Structures are given as structure tokens and as C-alpha cells.
Amino acid sequence: MTTADAVRRRLGLGRLLPLGGAADGAWVTEQAADAVLRRAAAQVPGAVLGRLRLALADPESAAAPTVPPPPSGLPPGPLRIEAEFAASAREPLPASAWALRAALFTAAVDLLGLELAEVDLRVTELLDTVPKTAAPTPPTEVRPATPTTPTATAASRAPGVAHLTATLGTAVHLAPDHVRVEVATASGHRPLDVVRAVREAVRATLTDDRPVTVLISAAL
Structure with missing residues (x-):
């Protein structure tokens, strides 16, 4: 992917909106x-x-x-x-x-x-006319990312996760002071509940107490 493609994809996500409260460490793309x-x-x-x-x-x-936000969150x-x-x-x-x-x-x-x-x-x-009930908007198309580490595999298997995504770089970003995970949620699962399940699954794979940030890039 070229730099221009990456910028266009990032801009297409819109704002990164806070999900839940300050302690939830969760964001969802606009x-x-x-x-x-x-x-x-x-x-x-x-x-x-x-x-x-x-x-x-x-x-x-x-x-x-209280948890490091994703870039521009x-x-x-x-x-x-x-x-x-x-x-x-x-x-x-x-x-x-x-x-x-x-x-x-x-x-x-x-x-x-x-x-x-x-x-x-x-x-x-x-x-002038009564509009018909519109067809439901198709789910946001975000390419799945294949888990390649134990932490990514654990995140992908958390309840309510449809698949990992990598719109901001990698699906699981391991920083010195935090871990950022990016996922798409499955239909019928409330994103904030999925975030908590992902955080619990990821923490079980870590050997330290780094906080876990979760970004929802698609809700299917």
C-alpha cells in the first residue's frame, strides 16, 4: 500500500470517537x-x-x-x-x-x-411522496487482518470479535506504555461489551500491566 492509499483510508474512517467513559480505553471510528x-x-x-x-x-x-488514545482519538x-x-x-x-x-x-x-x-x-x-423504508446500510467494509502473534490470536477469539483489522497500521500495536488492538465487532454484539472482552483476553497474554486500548473499526 502506498502512502497516499494509507492516508485516503485513514481519512475515510472519520473521527475516532470515545466509546464509554475515560476508564474504558475504547474508541470507535466515525x-x-x-x-x-x-x-x-x-x-x-x-x-x-x-x-x-x-x-x-x-x-x-x-x-x-486514562488509557493512551489511538492517533487523533x-x-x-x-x-x-x-x-x-x-x-x-x-x-x-x-x-x-x-x-x-x-x-x-x-x-x-x-x-x-x-x-x-x-x-x-x-x-x-x-x-411529495412518502419514501419507502430504505434498505439497511451494508456493514462497513474493512479488510480482515490475520493474527500473527499470541496476543493477536487471543484478541481475535474474544467473544463478539468478527475479525481483527489494521486500518491504523497493525492489528495489535505493542508500545512501551500500552497495547492497542483494532477489531471489527460481530453482528448482535454491543461494541463496548466486545471491548471489555478483548481487553481481558489480551491482558492474559501480557507479562506486564500495560493498559490496553481498543479501537472498533467496523460494527457488522
Whole structure:
């Protein structure tokens, strides 16, 4: 892979969002979170989700992570979803907005484990016809990485791990002061729960007490 290819792939991940609290040592790519949120939004009748972004609700009050973050990872803190959507003119607009907001909030908190402060919606278009329920967004495509060390093998076998990934370099990065593991979560498994299982599996292979950082690059 060329340097240009690596940069394009890294930019495609979007922000690295904090998952859980300061002590969880977990992050999820905005790309992975986006796919989960869009699958939830696709089930809301009368609304078509457009642009969607996730960011810290209040960057100045974000906490310092107790585990070294991945490169450019946002500090732990409540997040805000900003989204645009097209709505059917035949449906009450407040009802469509409420249903979409509820779907996004529930998916962010219950399916992903994000700490969410608010969902900010903006209507960009009124549609003359009632849109059909959209097909679910396909899972984020991230190439699997083959485990080549005992630590990587242990991480790949943790409950809820679909496979290892290596979007930031290697699937398991062994630094002097921490270990970073990158995984894709399997369908039906809450990413934050998977993170905890991965951390436990990895720690069992280490001969020291280095903290373990986990990055979720895809939620299948």
C-alpha cells in the first residue's frame, strides 16, 4: 500500500470517537458508528437520512483518557449527533423528527455504547411522496487482518470479535506504555461489551500491566 492509499483510508474512517467513559480505553471510528446509525434510521418511515456527523458536545469539558488514545482519538466526553434529513410532506414533521431522533439516540446508546448528549436534526427537503423504508446500510467494509502473534490470536477469539483489522497500521500495536488492538465487532454484539472482552483476553497474554486500548473499526 502506498502512502497516499494509507492516508485516503485513514481519512475515510472519520473521527475516532470515545466509546464509554475515560476508564474504558475504547474508541470507535466515525465510519463504523455512521453505518450503525444509518441502519437504525432506515427503519423510520417518512424520513430519509442525509448528512450525519458526530462530535464532542462540549470539547472543553472532555475528560483526559486514562488509557493512551489511538492517533487523533477524541478525548472521552458526551457526543452530539448532527444530521440532516428529508421528510415526507404527507406526514406531520414533528412526528417524523421525533421518530428519527429516537432511533438515532437508541442506536447510539444501546447498540454502540456511546455517551450521547443530544441529537440535532435539520430538515433539508420536503418530499411529495412518502419514501419507502430504505434498505439497511451494508456493514462497513474493512479488510480482515490475520493474527500473527499470541496476543493477536487471543484478541481475535474474544467473544463478539468478527475479525481483527489494521486500518491504523497493525492489528495489535505493542508500545512501551500500552497495547492497542483494532477489531471489527460481530453482528448482535454491543461494541463496548466486545471491548471489555478483548481487553481481558489480551491482558492474559501480557507479562506486564500495560493498559490496553481498543479501537472498533467496523460494527457488522
